[in-house]
Amino acid sequence: MVEIFSEWLVPVLLIIIPFYGLVKKAKVYEIFIEGAKEGLDVVVRIFPSLLAMLVAIGVLRASGALNLLAQILMPFTQKIGMPEELVPLALIRPLSGSGALGIATELMKTYGADSFIGKMASAMYGSTETTFYVLAVYFGAVGIKNIRHSIVSGIFADIVAIISCVFYSRIFF
Amino acid sequence: MMNYIWFFMIAVGIFVGMANGKMSEVSKAIIDSAQSAVTISIGLLGVMALWLGIMKIAEKSGLMDIVAKVLKPVITKIFPEIPKDHPAVSAMIMNISANMLGLGNAATPFGIKAMEYLQELNRKENPSNAMCRFLVINTASIQLIPAVMIGLRASLGAQNPADFVIVSIFSTATALTAGLIFNNFIEKMSIFRE
Numbered sequence: 001m002v003e004i005f006s007e008w009l010v011p012v013l014l015i016i017i018p019f020y021g022l023v024k025k026a027k028v029y030e031i032f033i034e035g036a037k038e039g040l041d042v043v044v045r046i047f048p049s050l051l052a053m054l055v056a057i058g059v060l061r062a063s064g065a066l067n068l069l070a071q072i073l074m075p076f077t078q079k080i081g082m083p084e085e086l087v088p089l090a091l092i093r094p095l096s097g098s099g100a101l102g103i104a105t106e107l108m109k110t111y112g113a114d115s116f117i118g119k120m121a122s123a124m125y126g127s128t129e130t131t132f133y134v135l136a137v138y139f140g141a142v143g144i145k146n147i148r149h150s151i152v153s154g155i156f157a158d159i160v161a162i163i164s165c166v167f168y169s170r171i172f173f
Numbered sequence: 174m175m176n177y178i179w180f181f182m183i184a185v186g187i188f189v190g191m192a193n194g195k196m197s198e199v200s201k202a203i204i205d206s207a208q209s210a211v212t213i214s215i216g217l218l219g220v221m222a223l224w225l226g227i228m229k230i231a232e233k234s235g236l237m238d239i240v241a242k243v244l245k246p247v248i249t250k251i252f253p254e255i256p257k258d259h260p261a262v263s264a265m266i267m268n269i270s271a272n273m274l275g276l277g278n279a280a281t282p283f284g285i286k287a288m289e290y291l292q293e294l295n296r297k298e299n300p301s302n303a304m305c306r307f308l309v310i311n312t313a314s315i316q317l318i319p320a321v322m323i324g325l326r327a328s329l330g331a332q333n334p335a336d337f338v339i340v341s342i343f344s345t346a347t348a349l350t351a352g353l354i355f356n357n358f359i360e361k362m363s364i365f366r367e
Contacts, residue, residue, distance in 0.1 A: 009335040013318065017227050021234035028230050035229025038278075039222030042321070043214055051210035056182040058206030062198040063190030094312075095178065105213055105325060106206075113331035119340075122326055126319040126341030128348060131312040138308055139300065141285040142292040149356065149365035150305040154312040157352030161313060164344040172340050 046098050053102025057088065061110075082166045085117050089124055094131040094158045101125065120169040128161035216328035224320040232276055240270035251310075251353070252303050261290030265307060272314040275321070284311060302360045309356050313349040315342060 021028040060066045070077070070084035077084050085107060093100040104125045108118040131154040139147055190199040231237070244266050249257050252265070264287035271280035287307060295301040319341060326334035359365060 021230040024234040026234040032226040036222035036226035039225035054206040058202035059186030062202035063186045065189035113329040122337035123340035127344040150308045153309045153356035157313040157348045160351040161348035164347040168340045168343045
């Protein structure tokens with residue numbers, strides 16, 4: 001069931017969305033081209049932070065520091081059943097979206113996109129938002145400085161997201 | 174914040190590398206990582222352009238309106254203190270629908286607009302409960318189509334690039350529910366008073 005859903009998701013979107021656009025009399029081809037150009041911009045925009053993060057993680061891994069960190073956090077990660085390789089991703093996710101994307105990329109390159117770790121890294125990236133960024137942008141826009149309880153709730157939701165991601169990954173992958 | 178974290182990651186890596194006598198591995202890793210940033214980005218380029226092209230059609234042809242219609246009753250339930258026909262409600266709905274479809278660029282302007290409307294209702298220096306609640310929804314927003322990650326997985330050779338989506342949706346839904354319940358509890362606490 002899950003397999004069918006995920007296998008069909010991409011092709012079905014590829015037909016349904018342009019079809020819906022045509023029904024709504026949108027210039028689907030021209031709009032597509034415009035969007036594709038934005039895709040180019042996104043990649044260009046992501047590139048510097050991807051590079052920065054890949055280098056930092058590369059250094060951490062090659063030096064053995066990542067292993068050290070994993071060993072320190074072992075009591076906690078073992079308790080929730082999280083593979084230690086995912087610890088850096090879980091820590092960076094609420095702070096930097098492109099940083100987390102870089103770490104997830106590195107994990108998939110190292111262990112394979114279809115490995116358990118690779119899939120779980122993808123799911124973890126998609127499980128939560130960049131809490132600190134969201135807070136800064138939205139409250140910054142209306143000039144609010146006292147953020148009250150929002151950060152506590154945001155981080156609480158992040159922790160729940162990480163733990164449930166581990167839980168559901170064990171069920172589905 | 175990221176400034177310190179990034180520097181800290183590299184500094185710790187290099188010091189541990191020195192202590193472990195792994196400096197040649199470290200220098201090799203630096204060069205290799207920089208190169209793989211290029212190969213990854215080039216691989217990502219095609220899939221990303223394809224996806225955002227398709228998603229642009231979704232945005233322009235008003236697919237968001239369908240999601241918005243489904244969301245309206247839910248949002249008015251979550252924000253009982255906001256009048257149902259206040260523009261803040263529709264701005265929040267558009268923001269959340271765009272987030273659900275993975276249209277981050279479209280979501281942010283709606284979100285900021287929603288915050289401005291909520292602030293008009295608030296008229297205080299500190300954020301209202303509704304504003305904090307809206308933020309919690311945004312920090313744990315459910316993504317039905319996480320276009321970037323699907324593209325990235327496809328470019329890294331995943332057989333089935335979208336197979337993680339179901340887990341993401343389940344865990345965000347759990348986090349969102351838990352986050353909102355928790356938020357309702359702590360917004361009444363005296364240390365967080367308006």
